[in-house]
Amino acid sequence: MNSKPKIGVYVCHCGINISKTVDVDAVTEYASQLPGVKVARNYSYMCSDPGQLLIKEDIKKQGLNRVVVASCSPRMHELTFRKALAEAGLNPYYLEMANLREQCSWVHADREEATAKAKKIVASAVAKVRLLEPLEEKEVEVEPATLIIGGGIAGIQAALDIANAGYKVFLVEKTPSLGGKMSKLDKTFPTLDCSACILTPKMVDVASHPNIELMTYSQVEEVTGYVGNFQVKVRKKARFVDVDKCTGCGICGEECRLAGRIPNEFDEGMGKRGAIYLPFPQAVPAKYTIDPERCLFLTRGKCGKSPKCVDACPAGAIDFEQKDEIVEFKVGAIIVATGYDVFDATRKPEYGYGQYKNVLTALELERLVSASGPTGGQVVLGEGESAFVPKEIAFIQCVGSRDKSVGNEYCSRVCCMYTAKLAHLVKEKIPEANVRVYYMDVRAFGKGFEEFYDRVRREGVRYIRGNPSEAFKRGDKLVIKAEDTLTAKTLEDEVDLVVLSVGLEPRKDAREIIDLLRLSQSADKFYLEAHPKLAPVDTATDGVYLAGCAQGPKDIPDTVAQAKGAASSALILLSSGKVKVQAQVSSVDEATCRGCGYCVEICPYGAIELVTVNRFGHKVTVARVNEALCKGCGACAAGCLSGSIQQKSFKDSQILPQIAALGVKQ
Numbered sequence: 001m002n003s004k005p006k007i008g009v010y011v012c013h014c015g016i017n018i019s020k021t022v023d024v025d026a027v028t029e030y031a032s033q034l035p036g037v038k039v040a041r042n043y044s045y046m047c048s049d050p051g052q053l054l055i056k057e058d059i060k061k062q063g064l065n066r067v068v069v070a071s072c073s074p075r076m077h078e079l080t081f082r083k084a085l086a087e088a089g090l091n092p093y094y095l096e097m098a099n100l101r102e103q104c105s106w107v108h109a110d111r112e113e114a115t116a117k118a119k120k121i122v123a124s125a126v127a128k129v130r131l132l133e134p135l136e137e138k139e140v141e142v143e144p145a146t147l148i149i150g151g152g153i154a155g156i157q158a159a160l161d162i163a164n165a166g167y168k169v170f171l172v173e174k175t176p177s178l179g180g181k182m183s184k185l186d187k188t189f190p191t192l193d194c195s196a197c198i199l200t201p202k203m204v205d206v207a208s209h210p211n212i213e214l215m216t217y218s219q220v221e222e223v224t225g226y227v228g229n230f231q232v233k234v235r236k237k238a239r240f241v242d243v244d245k246c247t248g249c250g251i252c253g254e255e256c257r258l259a260g261r262i263p264n265e266f267d268e269g270m271g272k273r274g275a276i277y278l279p280f281p282q283a284v285p286a287k288y289t290i291d292p293e294r295c296l297f298l299t300r301g302k303c304g305k306s307p308k309c310v311d312a313c314p315a316g317a318i319d320f321e322q323k324d325e326i327v328e329f330k331v332g333a334i335i336v337a338t339g340y341d342v343f344d345a346t347r348k349p350e351y352g353y354g355q356y357k358n359v360l361t362a363l364e365l366e367r368l369v370s371a372s373g374p375t376g377g378q379v380v381l382g383e384g385e386s387a388f389v390p391k392e393i394a395f396i397q398c399v400g401s402r403d404k405s406v407g408n409e410y411c412s413r414v415c416c417m418y419t420a421k422l423a424h425l426v427k428e429k430i431p432e433a434n435v436r437v438y439y440m441d442v443r444a445f446g447k448g449f450e451e452f453y454d455r456v457r458r459e460g461v462r463y464i465r466g467n468p469s470e471a472f473k474r475g476d477k478l479v480i481k482a483e484d485t486l487t488a489k490t491l492e493d494e495v496d497l498v499v500l501s502v503g504l505e506p507r508k509d510a511r512e513i514i515d516l517l518r519l520s521q522s523a524d525k526f527y528l529e530a531h532p533k534l535a536p537v538d539t540a541t542d543g544v545y546l547a548g549c550a551q552g553p554k555d556i557p558d559t560v561a562q563a564k565g566a567a568s569s570a571l572i573l574l575s576s577g578k579v580k581v582q583a584q585v586s587s588v589d590e591a592t593c594r595g596c597g598y599c600v601e602i603c604p605y606g607a608i609e610l611v612t613v614n615r616f617g618h619k620v621t622v623a624r625v626n627e628a629l630c631k632g633c634g635a636c637a638a639g640c641l642s643g644s645i646q647q648k649s650f651k652d653s654q655i656l657p658q659i660a661a662l663g664v665k666q
């Protein structure tokens, strides 16, 4: 270092968290004798205002040029103390933290041994701090626009909040319409609001908002760049319908040769559509789409003499020449709101789903009870002469949730309440029906949930505590085998309809977004937030936020609340106009780099690229770090085969003396 070190060491008691096990007076006295240390003090809470003031005054009055704070993990308070240094006029990167709490007092019981270890930790921090260099925090401009991926209620809410604040939103939805799963629901618990009535106005607002560019039937193909400056490529898939001309009149759908012959995804395959279709009556945009995998003309090149939709469309909107379109734009922030899949009930073959027609999933029952569903809201099973109204109905809870055998240990949080809702709706439509629910325990934790559960039981729905082992066919009936764990009796219950309360799972295509945005997954495979309590909508990628069931199972109120949280995080970034990027980044010594590219492979943030430079008249390949993308994880520095990459504040020349001071042989 250029100037003589004048180091201040500040030992924190952390209440009694550290001082109960470590003799802080002895550590302070020891620190005061270390080379270069000008002042050493201890205080009950160094992170408090008076604690920070001690440091600031010493910097100013004693001319300190380096500071060691011996307290907790740098994850807790490194930023607090960096700020204190900056406020006292010192470069904030002249700070080193010695972790006496997590790495010493919390993990040791013997006071003497803990104190001896604390002294070593402080000595090693002092050895390093004298070698630290000043770093500069750079700022980059923020593009005042947001990309939202997923047009369910989470994406819709986030889009409206950001657009209403005056910022541009690009909303990309994979399917032909906005709405997500909420658009499939009939009523919503616990208030029994009509789902479409509260959702459709928001869908229409999105489509007509001047600040929102809606891209349905589209997919994000590439995201490059970094916080504040993401470059996005979206594929708008060909609908083979000119959306500017299509009026949504529906004549094409009626005329299609395959009308009423293709299972409609919106009705969970129970209703039928044609090869040209509107997914559901309230779809937004109300524009028809041709299914390229089913359309006779697109798959066989022939549809009768000529495609009937072309002849029928009064607006001349059908366009078989249409091609996918790639659009590119720049955004400052990204919100991932891609939602969930319901558990595939065939993975629990003991319940007979896919084998017996009268075993349905709860989402299928949602479509049956819905007025816009395949039966116009009638709970009817079978077709034609064999159609009948089920009178004995059983729900089985926790299918695919809280179940280690299928790898889902978590609770899906919505099934107890949607079952209560569906049981109520079934009783409303078939008052004489006997409805029972087989459950492990009922989780009615939200506002109004317990009251709703009580109401449903008062309406005559029976709750039987027991997890059925199987459902099998006996004559026309299905038989549920279970043990009522409250009476310890084994049951064989004959029913007409079994409804499986399927859990919520990460989407099968979740990997696509992980690869695009370098997200992580939690143990349950939903996208991982930066911190479960303090940063629940942030991710490890700066400028990328999570909303709704993409992050984990949740109901609509929680989804909307989280979407608002994600929108406000994006808005904070956009409205600040600039963002600071990490200063402790890696840098490459281009004179020694061999350009092997190993660092490019191991960098988890895609922050390193190979470039060609001129070295003594020869063109050579070397690695170069994009400082805006680098997160300072150090993987490249550790992996570099020629030692050409060093991470600022963690250079070999800084770390090796630190290790030596611990008494570790190298």
Ligand SMILES: Cc1cc2nc3c(=O)[nH]c(=O)nc-3n(C[C@H](O)[C@H](O)[C@H](O)COP(=O)(O)OP(=O)(O)OC[C@H]3O[C@@H](n4cnc5c(N)ncnc54)[C@H](O)[C@@H]3O)c2cc1C
Pocket: 149, 150, 151, 152, 153, 154, 155, 172, 173, 174, 175, 178, 179, 180, 181, 182, 185, 187, 188, 189, 190, 218, 219, 220, 337, 338, 339, 340, 341, 342, 362, 363, 366, 414, 418, 421, 507, 512, 513, 547, 548, 549, 550, 554, 555, 556, 557, 559
């Ligand atoms: C049977 C059942 C009944 C329910 N009943 C209720 C109820 O009564 N009350 C209640 O509060 N909650 C209920 N829920 C929960 C409710 O469905 C969720 O809370 C809500 O749908 C979550 O919304 P979301 O936007 O996070 O996800 P989703 O609704 O899943 O929306 C995600 C959207 O993202 C799109 N998408 C996915 N991947 C991509 C991609 N890569 N690119 C572009 N777009 C993409 C999808 O197509 C979809 O439109 C119920 C759930 C089930 C299964």
